[in-house]
Amino acid sequence: MSDVADATTPITSRHDPRYEVVMYRHVGIDGAWTLDYYRGHGGYASARKALTTMTPAQVIDEVKASKLRGRGGAGFPTGVKWSFMPPVDGRQRLLVVNADESEPGSFKDRYIMEDDPHQLIEGIIIGCYAIQATKAFIYIRGEYGLGYRRLVQAVEEARAAGILGKNALGSDVEVDITVHRGAGAYICGEETALMNSLEGLRGNPRLKPPFPAQAGVYGLPTTINNVTTMTSVVHIIERGADWFASMGTEDSKGTKLYQISGTVVRPGVYELPMGATFRELIYDLAGGPKGEAKGFFPGGSSTPPFPWRDEFLDMPMDYGTLANSGSMLGTGGVIVIPKEKDIVDAMYNVVRFYAHESCGKCTPCREGISTWLPKMYQKLLAGLGTREDLDLMEDMVRNTRGTAFCPLADACAMPVQASFKWFRDEYEYLVDHGTPMYTKNDWWEA
Amino acid sequence: MVELETVPPFFADKQELLDEILGRYPEYGRRSAVMPLLREVQHAERYVSEARLAEIGEIVGMHATEVKGVMSFYSEYHGEPVGTYHLQVCSTLSCSLAGSDELYDYLVEKLGIVNGEVDAEGRFSLQKVECLGSCGSGPVIQVNDTYYERVSRSRCDALIEALSRDEVPEPWRARGGDNEGADKADFLMHTVAAGEGETR
Amino acid sequence: MKVTINDVSMDFAPGTSVIDAVFAAGYDVPYFCSQEYMSPIGACRMCLARVGAPRKDREGNWILDEETGEPKIFYFPNMMATCTTQVMEGMVVDTLSDDVKRVQNGMVEFTLINHPLDCPVCDKGGACELQDRAYEYGTGESRFVFDKRHQEKHHPLSEVITLDRERCIHCKRCVRYFEEVPGDGVLDFIERGGHTYIGTLEDGLPSNFTGNITDICPVGALLDTTSRFRGRNWEYDHTRSTGMDDAGGSAIVIDARTGRIERIKGALNPEVNKTWIDDGTRFGHEYVDADDRLRSPLVRKDGELVPATWEEAAQVVRDRLGGLSGKDIGIALRADATLEEGVAAKALAEALGTGQLDHAPRPAASVVPQQAPATLTDLATADAIFVVGDVTEEVPIADLRIKDALKGVTPPEMMAHGVPIADLRLKEHPVFHRERLSVAAPYRVDLMKHAGRTASYPAGGEAALFAALQAIAEAQDAKAEDAEAAAVQLDDGQRAALGMSLADAEALVRGLREADNAVVVIGGFVLATRAAAAAAATFAKAVGAKQLILGPMANSYGLELLHVGPSHDRYAYPGMLEGARALILSNLDPAQDPDVRATLEQKDFLVVHDLFLTETAKIADVVLPARSVYERDGTTVNLEGRFLPLQAAPVDAGESEDFVGVVGALGDALGQRLEGRSVRSARRVLRKRFELDPAELGPSGELYRPKGRPAPRVSIRSDEAVGGNVLVTPSMLRVEYLERNPHLLALSGGSRLRVNPADAAQHGLGDGEAVSLRVGGVVRRARVRLDAGVPAGLMLLPTLPEQPVGLAHADLATLTRDERELEVAG
Numbered sequence A: 001m002s003d004v005a006d007a008t009t010p011i012t013s014r015h016d017p018r019y020e021v022v023m024y025r026h027v028g029i030d031g032a033w034t035l036d037y038y039r040g041h042g043g044y045a046s047a048r049k050a051l052t053t054m055t056p057a058q059v060i061d062e063v064k065a066s067k068l069r070g071r072g073g074a075g076f077p078t079g080v081k082w083s084f085m086p087p088v089d090g091r092q093r094l095l096v097v098n099a100d101e102s103e104p105g106s107f108k109d110r111y112i113m114e115d116d117p118h119q120l121i122e123g124i125i126i127g128c129y130a131i132q133a134t135k136a137f138i139y140i141r142g143e144y145g146l147g148y149r150r151l152v153q154a155v156e157e158a159r160a161a162g163i164l165g166k167n168a169l170g171s172d173v174e175v176d177i178t179v180h181r182g183a184g185a186y187i188c189g190e191e192t193a194l195m196n197s198l199e200g201l202r203g204n205p206r207l208k209p210p211f212p213a214q215a216g217v218y219g220l221p222t223t224i225n226n227v228t229t230m231t232s233v234v235h236i237i238e239r240g241a242d243w244f245a246s247m248g249t250e251d252s253k254g255t256k257l258y259q260i261s262g263t264v265v266r267p268g269v270y271e272l273p274m275g276a277t278f279r280e281l282i283y284d285l286a287g288g289p290k291g292e293a294k295g296f297f298p299g300g301s302s303t304p305p306f307p308w309r310d311e312f313l314d315m316p317m318d319y320g321t322l323a324n325s326g327s328m329l330g331t332g333g334v335i336v337i338p339k340e341k342d343i344v345d346a347m348y349n350v351v352r353f354y355a356h357e358s359c360g361k362c363t364p365c366r367e368g369i370s371t372w373l374p375k376m377y378q379k380l381l382a383g384l385g386t387r388e389d390l391d392l393m394e395d396m397v398r399n400t401r402g403t404a405f406c407p408l409a410d411a412c413a414m415p416v417q418a419s420f421k422w423f424r425d426e427y428e429y430l431v432d433h434g435t436p437m438y439t440k441n442d443w444w445e446a
Numbered sequence B: 001m002v003e004l005e006t007v008p009p010f011f012a013d014k015q016e017l018l019d020e021i022l023g024r025y026p027e028y029g030r031r032s033a034v035m036p037l038l039r040e041v042q043h044a045e046r047y048v049s050e051a052r053l054a055e056i057g058e059i060v061g062m063h064a065t066e067v068k069g070v071m072s073f074y075s076e077y078h079g080e081p082v083g084t085y086h087l088q089v090c091s092t093l094s095c096s097l098a099g100s101d102e103l104y105d106y107l108v109e110k111l112g113i114v115n116g117e118v119d120a121e122g123r124f125s126l127q128k129v130e131c132l133g134s135c136g137s138g139p140v141i142q143v144n145d146t147y148y149e150r151v152s153r154s155r156c157d158a159l160i161e162a163l164s165r166d167e168v169p170e171p172w173r174a175r176g177g178d179n180e181g182a183d184k185a186d187f188l189m190h191t192v193a194a195g196e197g198e199t200r
Numbered sequence C: 001m002k003v004t005i006n007d008v009s010m011d012f013a014p015g016t017s018v019i020d021a022v023f024a025a026g027y028d029v030p031y032f033c034s035q036e037y038m039s040p041i042g043a044c045r046m047c048l049a050r051v052g053a054p055r056k057d058r059e060g061n062w063i064l065d066e067e068t069g070e071p072k073i074f075y076f077p078n079m080m081a082t083c084t085t086q087v088m089e090g091m092v093v094d095t096l097s098d099d100v101k102r103v104q105n106g107m108v109e110f111t112l113i114n115h116p117l118d119c120p121v122c123d124k125g126g127a128c129e130l131q132d133r134a135y136e137y138g139t140g141e142s143r144f145v146f147d148k149r150h151q152e153k154h155h156p157l158s159e160v161i162t163l164d165r166e167r168c169i170h171c172k173r174c175v176r177y178f179e180e181v182p183g184d185g186v187l188d189f190i191e192r193g194g195h196t197y198i199g200t201l202e203d204g205l206p207s208n209f210t211g212n213i214t215d216i217c218p219v220g221a222l223l224d225t226t227s228r229f230r231g232r233n234w235e236y237d238h239t240r241s242t243g244m245d246d247a248g249g250s251a252i253v254i255d256a257r258t259g260r261i262e263r264i265k266g267a268l269n270p271e272v273n274k275t276w277i278d279d280g281t282r283f284g285h286e287y288v289d290a291d292d293r294l295r296s297p298l299v300r301k302d303g304e305l306v307p308a309t310w311e312e313a314a315q316v317v318r319d320r321l322g323g324l325s326g327k328d329i330g331i332a333l334r335a336d337a338t339l340e341e342g343v344a345a346k347a348l349a350e351a352l353g354t355g356q357l358d359h360a361p362r363p364a365a366s367v368v369p370q371q372a373p374a375t376l377t378d379l380a381t382a383d384a385i386f387v388v389g390d391v392t393e394e395v396p397i398a399d400l401r402i403k404d405a406l407k408g409v410t411p412p413e414m415m416a417h418g419v420p421i422a423d424l425r426l427k428e429h430p431v432f433h434r435e436r437l438s439v440a441a442p443y444r445v446d447l448m449k450h451a452g453r454t455a456s457y458p459a460g461g462e463a464a465l466f467a468a469l470q471a472i473a474e475a476q477d478a479k480a481e482d483a484e485a486a487a488v489q490l491d492d493g494q495r496a497a498l499g500m501s502l503a504d505a506e507a508l509v510r511g512l513r514e515a516d517n518a519v520v521v522i523g524g525f526v527l528a529t530r531a532a533a534a535a536a537a538t539f540a541k542a543v544g545a546k547q548l549i550l551g552p553m554a555n556s557y558g559l560e561l562l563h564v565g566p567s568h569d570r571y572a573y574p575g576m577l578e579g580a581r582a583l584i585l586s587n588l589d590p591a592q593d594p595d596v597r598a599t600l601e602q603k604d605f606l607v608v609h610d611l612f613l614t615e616t617a618k619i620a621d622v623v624l625p626a627r628s629v630y631e632r633d634g635t636t637v638n639l640e641g642r643f644l645p646l647q648a649a650p651v652d653a654g655e656s657e658d659f660v661g662v663v664g665a666l667g668d669a670l671g672q673r674l675e676g677r678s679v680r681s682a683r684r685v686l687r688k689r690f691e692l693d694p695a696e697l698g699p700s701g702e703l704y705r706p707k708g709r710p711a712p713r714v715s716i717r718s719d720e721a722v723g724g725n726v727l728v729t730p731s732m733l734r735v736e737y738l739e740r741n742p743h744l745l746a747l748s749g750g751s752r753l754r755v756n757p758a759d760a761a762q763h764g765l766g767d768g769e770a771v772s773l774r775v776g777g778v779v780r781r782a783r784v785r786l787d788a789g790v791p792a793g794l795m796l797l798p799t800l801p802e803q804p805v806g807l808a809h810a811d812l813a814t815l816t817r818d819e820r821e822l823e824v825a826g
């Protein structure tokens, strides 16, 4: 593994030498996306092992034993999810890979698809086998043009080589993959919206129940998993559940791809065992904040941010700890907020994102998140806000909490509430003085 | 009687492509093809006209209205033509902390167009977009289907100049974990024909 | 399942939505997006409540509350949308606490921030769900200080529907309606997030059932253009009645104000139309208020028709009829007359001593099934349906009920508060099981869009079609009994008669007989000859299907039941037009045929009872002003045999009378107390005749099944299949009134002569051209519409009461461009 950063090394340029790079081992290597390369480095051994030496139930048990939790944000135990699939009844069953990765601060799936698409295909073969699906869809966000092309190419290669198809890897198992390209809609990462989008409907979330396992895409039994959930499975099958479960904390096992962006020296994706601390990620790997930092989003812009305090920096990055701390692990995308960035401005940026991405289906999100809240921020930033406006904002945001159809509204409301909790002084300064506490507005270094 | 302006159907001479796209989905899921078909049209014509919406509707069994409902839901399809080079600048938090707002302002000044506009020649159009998944390598400009990341001022200049000559530079694989070399404008000036290699 | 709503505990069937439980318990929660008979989607978030339920431990025992020893209630962390939550055993629902109130206030506030609050100028004011809910559940003040979203205000979605985008609250009822009810996705949300709006790219709203969205829009965003700016809801008199435009018998509400009908809305009849009506029924009322409506009797004096009193007119009738023998007098009613009018007509015929009595149009074959009659509910729950005809135009509501069957959801059980508000069995984006539906017609009919199997057989070939299908059924029977039996063999003629492949036909027949609930829908083309109708009945019986017969007019069924018919086939309409010396015609206009006109001019005496000075009225001796179908009290019988009530709306119709009134006045003049001289007296007769009381019909009406064999029926036409170059087709729009219905006229572009493009080129006809043409004698004016779905060599023209459905001859030499129409069109 290269330890040197230069213009052609991947974003995972620096790793803590104590840890092994697993899912990202091929990322950043020129040509790693070809079948030859992948097979030359032991590729598809894991899928072959699953298909030839294990029953589907054994695969599910192995994944259950590994305690792998979904890497798409919600952290639902993957093996358990797979076991929700109804008994085989002759109906077509589907696996859908969620590659919509649009959460600000998340960019881990992208490089797998660009640089190591066969790893994902291998995971899909194992997943399909486990849930006895013969067809998989990869729903990749529309903007990932390179990732799309690499995936399509890899699927074609794999099909030509008999890795996919009626007799995948020479077995009697059928697996085929269609890569479906989105077109710019964050909400389509939400699994039910994704299903609608895939079916050619507008990408509004749909009602649960029925859950995807009962009636998902085209009304068929469907399992939906994130890209890196699927690639984790490759290594779990290859090395065993015990290996995976030996890493991490009580409720969060294995390695995870953490992402870090914002004002740090070396932003990027870092593969760490779960439970590593924010401090390790931010300081040891990413080189620490550039300049002074005042807070960070722990797992993507949907997760309530923390102030820059030791108690938070030393917190282990696992599902339980973060949930108990009033935030969430989310996708594990840390965004470091510099002191100089006014929090109101930063939060307006975040709010604007959700306002833009609201699907418009339900009232609190369409009117509250998508319409009213950004207007309030604009008012504050124009220097026209009052203290009453701050109370109003808090109250209005409270009305969007837990009342919307899908989690998108909460994903906006919770960080806003946290910003009020930790940084209310900046909001107050702005309304009292008519100008922000911090006014730096040139972040373009070059 | 009203003279109807008739446009030749887009897919009329693309049966193979059509079959390939429809073949990706089961017959009962024919409607799924609406997004790939929209993308084909968007890519080729730089926007999706109402005539195309109706044509796609015919193909997949939807009313034109429903196709419009789908199309307008997504930010990558356009109802009005975009420029030959559609510049999409991510403006979400991480990119903003890497200078995307300033980059955007710079482009506005350089090109004389703002968000949503196309320049007089139809060469450039500018769109502020939300997070592109380049958070660790911002600021980013997506030109049509290609990301140009860690865009420094000099890279920005070089990129725009190249595009002005209809040369599409190979994106620099600037994924360095740090910013070393970011402003070297060191990408290969390996040019390919406009739009090549960016289908679907 | 036991559920406690605030302080009320009740039992509910599994699958019931919490919102329905709340209403059943007598409590209220506000809601905007839910709508009876449509999928719940949980979008408006108005119906939020705090919901909890007990849980079981691993052993399956309830987890108990340590203090009370009762099962512990675990509340959901978030408020739940009650419309999309199912009841659970032991569930507890709180709709009253401060927490619930707070979010309700919040949702009202959100809903209102972009709403223009132009209630004072909004037609919906006073009947607006948003207005009501804002009063009940809002705080009465808004903290939103910004400019509201500005959008288009008076956007014509079509000629009959106006959209105000600013008022839209995104409940999605209209969008879901189109997708789920008629199955036409002609309206959709465009854009997303705060920019979302509803719109269409289609040319207008190409669906036959568009007006229902104006009923279900909770605010004033979608308005019926015919009634826009005409009145406020509280100013209207709402009269519930029955739609008389077709044999469906849909429940309607007539909204009238200061003696004028302003609009027609759908009303609830769960057995018939649920709450939906077609556009013909909804928008086809404007003629009632036309300027040239007759308001008083007219009597011919010195060659001129001059106004007279009813007494004077009746005296004239008595005097002039007095000189004739009874059997010289003919009486005919249009087939949308009420049963009461039928009783009155019979009584009059009897008093005059004539057997020349009829209703028209009256098809050759009976409209009352002789065996296995189907109800609309049978249709809606069928698993195999075979339609022969153009059901959408004949009985539009049957089209929607067929779509119910294709969705495969049985009608919901009624609850204490009525139709369930959120029937969780209904899903958004439903799958229509088209394979359940086969449609055969001589041309491309609308319902074919939704059919798994379609057949276009040669026009007039209905008898041959059913005979060929019967042959298939018999061959299949033989095969079933004896595997060695020959496979189905049809000769070329039979194959051609099918209008579909043999394999398709075989599958069709098999599908019908294997179905648990098969229905054959028999349209007007079949009824045009007795041979076809008989073949259809035989076939239906052979495959074990129920029959639904689409009678041509609203009360065809009832008037046939009542035997408002001639004593001899010579006396049938139109035979009586020839034979009788005097005629009393109610709402019929046979003089549109110049030859008939000439005959009528020779009559000794002609009485016309109608709304307008029709061609026939112009040559009458006495003209009596008639009441429209909205102005009558009475009873009608729909195609199922369901007795349904009509109620007169308070409309200023001058001195108009229905036929009951006519007979009352004539009886007075004759000095006789005739049966049917009043609605009450007519009902006495009906009560005896049918053993049910028309005055006591419930809102769903009452299904009547005749006992014993029906009396022999006198046929109207010769039974030979007639040829022709024009096919007179059923029409949802009543062509006789089209020109007095300005909005429908604009929507439809007028009466249409549909021509195959190749034929049109041959005749030199262009799309949209106004023409006139004599069809079967009747001079018809129409607009040419090129339509590739029309078979070559055949033109299609919509029916008139005087021009029944079926093949007819048109004299192509009479085809002329209609200069008059062209001038109007500019």
Ligand SMILES: Cc1cc2nc3c(=O)[nH]c(=O)nc-3n(C[C@H](O)[C@H](O)[C@H](O)COP(=O)(O)O)c2cc1C
Pocket (backbone or CB within 6 Å): A069, A070, A071, A072, A073, A074, A075, A076, A078, A081, A098, A099, A100, A101, A102, A103, A186, A187, A188, A189, A190, A191, A192, A224, A225, A226, A227, A229, A406, A407, A408, A411
């Ligand atoms: C608004 C929203 C956006 C989401 N976006 C993504 C996404 O881009 N990628 C993803 O894998 N999961 C996303 N999710 C989570 C998915 O709904 C789903 O939980 C996940 O794909 C399940 O996969 P996993 O079990 O492997 O994590 C999103 C959820 C929400 C509510």
Ligand code: SF4
Pocket (backbone or CB within 6 Å): A187, A204, A205, A357, A358, A359, A360, A361, A362, A363, A365, A366, A404, A405, A406, A407, A408, A409
């Ligand atoms: S919260 Fe509501 S409006 Fe927002 S994305 Fe989810 S469903 Fe759509």
Ligand code: FES
Pocket (backbone or CB within 6 Å): C030, C031, C032, C033, C034, C041, C042, C043, C044, C045, C046, C047, C048, C081, C082, C083, C084
């Ligand atoms: S969310 Fe609209 S009625 Fe329940």
